[in-house]
Amino acid sequence: MLTRALIGAGLLALPYALGEYWAYVAALTCLHVLLAVGLNFLLGYAGQFSFGHSALYGFGAYTTGLLMVRLGVPFVLAILAGVAVTVLVSLLIGIPALRVSGIYLGIITVGFVELFVWGLNNWRDLSFGPGGFAVPVSHLGGVALSTSTRTYYLILPVTAAMIALARWLAQSKLGRALVAIRDHEVAAQALGLDVTRYKIIAFALNAGYAGLAGGLYAILLNYVSPGSFGLFEAISQFNRVVIGGIGTFLGPIIGAIVVTVVFELLRGATGLQELLSGLFLASFILFLPRGLAGELQRRGPLAPDRLHRPRRAGAAPMRT
Amino acid sequence: MLGLLVVSGIANGSIYAVVALGLTLIYRSTRVLNFAHGEIFTLGAYLGYTFYHLWKFPYAAAVVVTLACGLVIGLLLERVSRRPLAAGSVISVVLATIGIGSVLKGLARLLWRDDYLTFPPIYGMQPMVLGGLLLSPQDAIIISVSLTLMAVFFWMFRFTSLGKALRASASNRLGALLVGIRVQRMFAASWGLGSVLGMMAGLLVAPISLIYPDMGFDVFVKAFAGAVLGGFGSFPGAIVGGLLVGVVENLAGAYISSVLVGSAPFIIIAGVLLLFPKGLFGGLRET
Numbered sequence: 001m002l003t004r005a006l007i008g009a010g011l012l013a014l015p016y017a018l019g020e021y022w023a024y025v026a027a028l029t030c031l032h033v034l035l036a037v038g039l040n041f042l043l044g045y046a047g048q049f050s051f052g053h054s055a056l057y058g059f060g061a062y063t064t065g066l067l068m069v070r071l072g073v074p075f076v077l078a079i080l081a082g083v084a085v086t087v088l089v090s091l092l093i094g095i096p097a098l099r100v101s102g103i104y105l106g107i108i109t110v111g112f113v114e115l116f117v118w119g120l121n122n123w124r125d126l127s128f129g130p131g132g133f134a135v136p137v138s139h140l141g142g143v144a145l146s147t148s149t150r151t152y153y154l155i156l157p158v159t160a161a162m163i164a165l166a167r168w169l170a171q172s173k174l175g176r177a178l179v180a181i182r183d184h185e186v187a188a189q190a191l192g193l194d195v196t197r198y199k200i201i202a203f204a205l206n207a208g209y210a211g212l213a214g215g216l217y218a219i220l221l222n223y224v225s226p227g228s229f230g231l232f233e234a235i236s237q238f239n240r241v242v243i244g245g246i247g248t249f250l251g252p253i254i255g256a257i258v259v260t261v262v263f264e265l266l267r268g269a270t271g272l273q274e275l276l277s278g279l280f281l282a283s284f285i286l287f288l289p290r291g292l293a294g295e296l297q298r299r300g301p302l303a304p305d306r307l308h309r310p311r312r313a314g315a316a317p318m319r320t
Numbered sequence: 321m322l323g324l325l326v327v328s329g330i331a332n333g334s335i336y337a338v339v340a341l342g343l344t345l346i347y348r349s350t351r352v353l354n355f356a357h358g359e360i361f362t363l364g365a366y367l368g369y370t371f372y373h374l375w376k377f378p379y380a381a382a383v384v385v386t387l388a389c390g391l392v393i394g395l396l397l398e399r400v401s402r403r404p405l406a407a408g409s410v411i412s413v414v415l416a417t418i419g420i421g422s423v424l425k426g427l428a429r430l431l432w433r434d435d436y437l438t439f440p441p442i443y444g445m446q447p448m449v450l451g452g453l454l455l456s457p458q459d460a461i462i463i464s465v466s467l468t469l470m471a472v473f474f475w476m477f478r479f480t481s482l483g484k485a486l487r488a489s490a491s492n493r494l495g496a497l498l499v500g501i502r503v504q505r506m507f508a509a510s511w512g513l514g515s516v517l518g519m520m521a522g523l524l525v526a527p528i529s530l531i532y533p534d535m536g537f538d539v540f541v542k543a544f545a546g547a548v549l550g551g552f553g554s555f556p557g558a559i560v561g562g563l564l565v566g567v568v569e570n571l572a573g574a575y576i577s578s579v580l581v582g583s584a585p586f587i588i589i590a591g592v593l594l595l596f597p598k599g600l601f602g603g604l605r606e607t
Binding site for chain 1: 353
């Protein structure tokens with residue numbers, strides 16, 4: 001309890017201690033935490049391999065941004081609409097896509113991401129094309145969210161609430177069902193679990209978190225463009241979850257924080273970013289498959305997850 | 321016009337087919353989709369450029385050295401990604417190949433700068449006429465080299481003892497072990513040979529396309545679309561599918577809309593997987 005209070009106080013004081021730039025990094029980190037927590041439902045708990053998360057993130061950002069620019073919708077409504085649209089899209093994609101399993105799901109969703117980016121680049125009348133567009137500054141109760149510090153104070157409590165929701169969901173029947181499906185699909189089916197339905201729920205949860213993160217992205221950066229939602233983003237999200245610890249509760253949160261800060265320090269050096277992110281991804285998979293969280297749990301400082309202890313090699317066996 | 325489009329489609333398609341063949345070889349033997357395969361292709365172009373243009377090797381020597389590098393890199397790739405993770409899940413192996421692909425791409429960006437390089441022309445520029453069709457020399461060479469490569473590949477796979485051992489390890493691992501085939505070594509060999517094919521495709525493309533760090537992804541996706549269209553896991557499927565993707569994207573780009581050139585492979589992948597997932601040649605039966 002004391003630790004949590006200290007962390008909370010530290011996070012609240014962060015913009016004052018470190019200034020506007022780090023408030024921006026912290027707000028961005030919160031978005032990445034949301035993305036990683038959402039992806040963990042699909043990749044970590046349900047064991048499904050999909051690339052769709054970066055396009056879903058983009059759907060959230062574009063729906064929110066376009067509603068604000070084109071129709072002048074207030075930002076809270078625009079974000080909620082963004083989440084709704086993203087979840088709807090994930091159902092449209094997920095229901096046919098989750099019928100195929102394993103690596104094919106990965107490939108269909110690679111196609112989905114590329115088609116999405118291609119659509120944004122080409123459907124200029126709606127999306128403003130490859131250059132992207134500026135999102136107007138949002139107002140909350142008379143306060144203009146014109147600085148990252150102010151937006152951070154909106155994003156931080158939302159992120160905390162979504163983490164609490166994820167914790168509750170993961171420990172509920174839903175979380176246990178997803179893990180059962182990941183660890184042995186046939187056995188889960190024999191226990192009477194509706195496997196496809198649970199997979200679709202995991203997909204929709206991934207989409208809900210990504211859509212929310214996307215909406216918040218639009219009001220944090222006040223600028224949206226197609227380049228931010230391609231496959232590089234999808235791979236970065238894999239990185240955060242893997243480095244933190246696939247299928248652990250705290251892992252994606254830790255991973256998102258570490259990776260975002262390291263990448264921010266390497267800003268502008270694309271080659272180095274690719275080299276290091278690839279190296280991290282491969283080395284963690286090979287040498288620390290449980291990620292930072294798993295390692296901290298093994299060595300003691302973190303309490304083990306009660307339920308979601310990943311099996312060897314970090315994720316679910318797909319060969320049965 | 322139509323003839324021209326078809327011929328240049330076949331030339332592009334035979335590149336996709338060679339890349340798809342490598343992907344299929346690796347997938348058949350070890351059930352892994354190697355996401356670093358596109359970067360292997362990129363590396364083929366870069367290494368060829370380095371040996372031939374920068375270090376002034378004779379062209380034949382540059383080709384041989386590049387392909388040797390391909391073999392070594394493929395063997396290494398198998399050693400550091402597939403083998404240590406064989407007991408775990410396929411997701412882990414695929415994520416590891418994604419990571420390694422990203423490393424290779426980052427290395428290319430750092431070593432050769434983030435820029436477009438041009439390979440000096442090798443094939444000559446004078447178009448020739450063949451049976452009433454205008455054919456550029458580079459297209460002719462790409463098509464004939466790819467076809468030869470595929471023929472050699474099929475002969476090797478079908479008739480040599482290496483090919484038989486490869487097939488045996490892929491279709492029944494335990495049985496192959498029992499008759500004394502070194503299965504691990506065969507798995508490594510398929511990754512090595514698959515990477516040689518990827519590098520070869522990169523070498524073939526280099527003189528007619530720009531060389532840049534992101535060039536591999538596009539080809540990877542098109543090759544994969546071809547493999548899926550042909551039925552993933554089938555060698556004839558990979559070749560026919562790859563050729564078809566090349567022709568279809570050319571025709572759709574010319575007659576429907578030029579934006580379709582980029583998106584045709586994704587439409588093909590999604591359509592085939594959702595409508596007839598076995599593809600044209602039935603794919604690989606999972607056991």
